[in-house]
Amino acid sequence: MSFVTILALGLSLFIAAPTIAHLLRRGRAREQPFPPAALVPEARATTRERRSLEDRGLLLLRALIILGLALLGAGPLVQCSRVALGRTDGASVAIAIVVDDSASMRARLAGEKTRFQRALEAGQDLLASARDGDAVALVLAGKPARLALAAGTDLQAARRALTELSPSDRATDLATALSLARAALTSLPHADKRVVLLSDLAGELPAEPMPNVWAPLPELAAKIENCGVVSAEQNGTRVTARVACSSEAAARARTLQLVGKDAKSEARLVVRGGIQSLNLEAKDAGSVSVELSGKDQNPADDRAEVAPESRSLALAVHADSAREAVATGGAPLLEQALHSLAIGAPVRPLSELPREAGELSGVAALFIDDPSGLTPETRTAIGGWLEGGGVAALFLGERAHDTQLGATLEPFLRGAVDWERLPSGGGADPTTFAWLGVEAQSLVDLAPKGRSRLDTALLPGAEVVGRWSDGKVMDARQERGRGLLFSVGLPVSVETSDLPLRPGFLALLDHMVGEALRRRGPQTSEAGTEWWFPAAGSLQVIGPKGPLTQREADGQRLVAPDVTGRYAVSLGGRNETRFITLPAEEVLATPKGELPATWRSPRAAGAPLVDASPELGWALLALLALEIATRVLRLWRERRSHGAIDPALP
Amino acid sequence: MNELRSRLDWGAFAPLRLRARSVADGVYAGGHKSPRKGSGVEFGGHRVYVPGDDLRYIDRHALMRHGELLMREFETETDRDLWLFVDASASMSYAGPGSLGPKYGFAALIAAALAYVAVRTGDRVGLDFLGGEGARSVPARAGREAFERVLGALEDVTPSGDLSQQPELVERALSQAQRAARRGAVQVVLTDMLDLPEGTLDALAGLTTRGRSLQVVQVLDPAERDFPFEGAVLLRSLEGSTSVETDAALSRRNYLAALAGAQAHVKRHLVPRGGRLLKSVTSDAPEELVRRILNPNVEPSG
Numbered sequence: 001m002s003f004v005t006i007l008a009l010g011l012s013l014f015i016a017a018p019t020i021a022h023l024l025r026r027g028r029a030r031e032q033p034f035p036p037a038a039l040v041p042e043a044r045a046t047t048r049e050r051r052s053l054e055d056r057g058l059l060l061l062r063a064l065i066i067l068g069l070a071l072l073g074a075g076p077l078v079q080c081s082r083v084a085l086g087r088t089d090g091a092s093v094a095i096a097i098v099v100d101d102s103a104s105m106r107a108r109l110a111g112e113k114t115r116f117q118r119a120l121e122a123g124q125d126l127l128a129s130a131r132d133g134d135a136v137a138l139v140l141a142g143k144p145a146r147l148a149l150a151a152g153t154d155l156q157a158a159r160r161a162l163t164e165l166s167p168s169d170r171a172t173d174l175a176t177a178l179s180l181a182r183a184a185l186t187s188l189p190h191a192d193k194r195v196v197l198l199s200d201l202a203g204e205l206p207a208e209p210m211p212n213v214w215a216p217l218p219e220l221a222a223k224i225e226n227c228g229v230v231s232a233e234q235n236g237t238r239v240t241a242r243v244a245c246s247s248e249a250a251a252r253a254r255t256l257q258l259v260g261k262d263a264k265s266e267a268r269l270v271v272r273g274g275i276q277s278l279n280l281e282a283k284d285a286g287s288v289s290v291e292l293s294g295k296d297q298n299p300a301d302d303r304a305e306v307a308p309e310s311r312s313l314a315l316a317v318h319a320d321s322a323r324e325a326v327a328t329g330g331a332p333l334l335e336q337a338l339h340s341l342a343i344g345a346p347v348r349p350l351s352e353l354p355r356e357a358g359e360l361s362g363v364a365a366l367f368i369d370d371p372s373g374l375t376p377e378t379r380t381a382i383g384g385w386l387e388g389g390g391v392a393a394l395f396l397g398e399r400a401h402d403t404q405l406g407a408t409l410e411p412f413l414r415g416a417v418d419w420e421r422l423p424s425g426g427g428a429d430p431t432t433f434a435w436l437g438v439e440a441q442s443l444v445d446l447a448p449k450g451r452s453r454l455d456t457a458l459l460p461g462a463e464v465v466g467r468w469s470d471g472k473v474m475d476a477r478q479e480r481g482r483g484l485l486f487s488v489g490l491p492v493s494v495e496t497s498d499l500p501l502r503p504g505f506l507a508l509l510d511h512m513v514g515e516a517l518r519r520r521g522p523q524t525s526e527a528g529t530e531w532w533f534p535a536a537g538s539l540q541v542i543g544p545k546g547p548l549t550q551r552e553a554d555g556q557r558l559v560a561p562d563v564t565g566r567y568a569v570s571l572g573g574r575n576e577t578r579f580i581t582l583p584a585e586e587v588l589a590t591p592k593g594e595l596p597a598t599w600r601s602p603r604a605a606g607a608p609l610v611d612a613s614p615e616l617g618w619a620l621l622a623l624l625a626l627e628i629a630t631r632v633l634r635l636w637r638e639r640r641s642h643g644a645i646d647p648a649l650p
Numbered sequence: 651m652n653e654l655r656s657r658l659d660w661g662a663f664a665p666l667r668l669r670a671r672s673v674a675d676g677v678y679a680g681g682h683k684s685p686r687k688g689s690g691v692e693f694g695g696h697r698v699y700v701p702g703d704d705l706r707y708i709d710r711h712a713l714m715r716h717g718e719l720l721m722r723e724f725e726t727e728t729d730r731d732l733w734l735f736v737d738a739s740a741s742m743s744y745a746g747p748g749s750l751g752p753k754y755g756f757a758a759l760i761a762a763a764l765a766y767v768a769v770r771t772g773d774r775v776g777l778d779f780l781g782g783e784g785a786r787s788v789p790a791r792a793g794r795e796a797f798e799r800v801l802g803a804l805e806d807v808t809p810s811g812d813l814s815q816q817p818e819l820v821e822r823a824l825s826q827a828q829r830a831a832r833r834g835a836v837q838v839v840l841t842d843m844l845d846l847p848e849g850t851l852d853a854l855a856g857l858t859t860r861g862r863s864l865q866v867v868q869v870l871d872p873a874e875r876d877f878p879f880e881g882a883v884l885l886r887s888l889e890g891s892t893s894v895e896t897d898a899a900l901s902r903r904n905y906l907a908a909l910a911g912a913q914a915h916v917k918r919h920l921v922p923r924g925g926r927l928l929k930s931v932t933s934d935a936p937e938e939l940v941r942r943i944l945n946p947n948v949e950p951s952g
Contacts, residue, residue, distance in 0.1 A: 039912065043895075
């Protein structure tokens, strides 16, 4: 704050001047010696009344005028509640506005305004203070964080994009959002780059402080009492709901009720914070929704649709258990590796390869280790299952070289595959496995005893996704209908290589399982989960707010429902119902309000300053007009009073 | 003596000796006719005989012609006493904002000028005070010495005292004058007519007996005439304990009306008994006021 500003603000002390003058005037009247005092009529009441009423109003007016002048003089550096962009030496600024559209932002502040609405207001205020040449990017912090508007100098587009935002039931993903925001500003030539975080900060921040991040809305951290229905599932006539409460007070005197035709069951919440499960008894299997009684500061999460009990998609494994057991003393390595991923999906061992597609019902991914070919029945069963969105992985070992009569490796590979011994060892080319992440480095010195030669067996359309260090194909993938096929040139056997023991192997399995779950699509998932669908065939997803927008990515179609409720999915004539639930942490997480002290940087902080001179100018004009009106009114009253005096003679 | 004199700020009315002579020089200084009717050379009119009248002045022609007893009266050039009564109560020390001096100073100047005129025409001059610290009455005497004694007495007085609480002061001065003043004496009372005790008007009216004339000169400050105050004021009288808090703008009209009413009240008492009320303010020209006092036919200008 400059000396001029302090000096201008110091003018406000002159408010005391009319106050003192008024106090002096409020005292006794001026005393005058006057011999004929007895001839003067007393008018004390009138005098005091006039002083006390009119002068007090004038005092207030004049004090306001002085205050207004002081603020006007101090502008534009007067701090006010409106968020605005401060700038250094008038230079242009590049800002990335991170708007948190997570479920916790639906909470109501005082005055019935939600946190999200306040954040949007702050965003609009920021844009209002931006000038030509300033660059703005817009990032959404609901999980997964998204770039809503790439950085650009079109402020009108930024304002429009901001107005089009809507709240969601997503979880909070501040770390990714901040990374996105920073990345969005990287290529800009501006020297002054800032990230404005319009969030209640009810989420994890990155461990390392990021420079020039400003969170100007500490009021969003106001503590609220809230309970929300996280999910509700029905099994038979029993409805099990999970309810999260931010505190004991929030759960007090509240019940969960079944809402639907003839549904009267209800259960009282346990008075404690955290997550609790409640059981309700439904009359039939067609319950609609559950609802919390009473009101809290986030009514948006008090109701949830009841989903049928989720069918967990299984991972099927076909491995030579007899041979593997010798090495592990238990389940085959492939099974154990899948268990170690801890994804919650059951792993189902298959003693024999399926002969009918129905045997793969409920299976999301099929892992086949070192088969000696696939019979025509198996090929047909797997082919049909793949069309429905299955993911199959084939690990090829020495046995694939000796396929049985009538057996092939289709639909993975064409014909038979040669087995090649590698006495000198060798390893994978990590650059071709970069999609596995850092774990790809663990495949460099693999040194297997042999490998399957996939080069000559690849089907048309197959994509090589991993190579040996000598350029030969190690891993290939191929789309088939909604499904996906993986072919790996090594078996899951420690006798051939230590591939199953390496992190790269687990990363490979994780990728395959992830693809499977993504393609199958879970019946129940949290808001913000992306649903992937094949590009072919008609697709329509209708949610609580109508049809969802689809977008293309990686040759597939993508839908991202972000509001809790029931969704009708129609894909190629096949219909299914999916449910989006509320992330529990959005109820339980405590808003922080302010960034940690280590995050605050001089440039980002202290910028919520605004030039309110125009408004102050108008206010001053209004006050002056009021002053004149008061004086005129006073004069008129005086004249009327004089006229009303009765000149009574003594 | 000097200390007492210094207690009053005479303002523009000092030095009294020079100012009084200056005022008197500006006034007509010729002989004046005595209002006393009696033996003389110039016929002064008839009146009805009353028992006890000197039979020498019965108009025989009128008796024979009309059969009525009428007495012939004559005007005569004769010496007349001038009695001055100066109000020296506390209220006379008042000098309003911007005035030339206190009311007492103006009253003393008028009194001294009258005394000078009287002495120059050979009349006798007496002086007495209504209240005042250091007041002493001066018996009626003629000659330059009398003028000096009047001046000394006027200068020695400091206005003080509350006449409303000390009616005996008024009573003493007026009753003494009633005894001492001869027939045909001219009596001039210089007062502000404020805070006078009850019965003062009757006592003044008593001075008009025995052919004596009475002129009451009300001396006011311009502030008392115009009430020039603004805003809320607390007005405190100099005599008594009257304090009035008021809004000047609201009260001005009523005050002026009350003052006019009080003056009318005084007139109603004096005029039927031969008295006369002259209104003046300290900003008036003293020569003009003295001329009005000496010549009853001179009406105030403006």
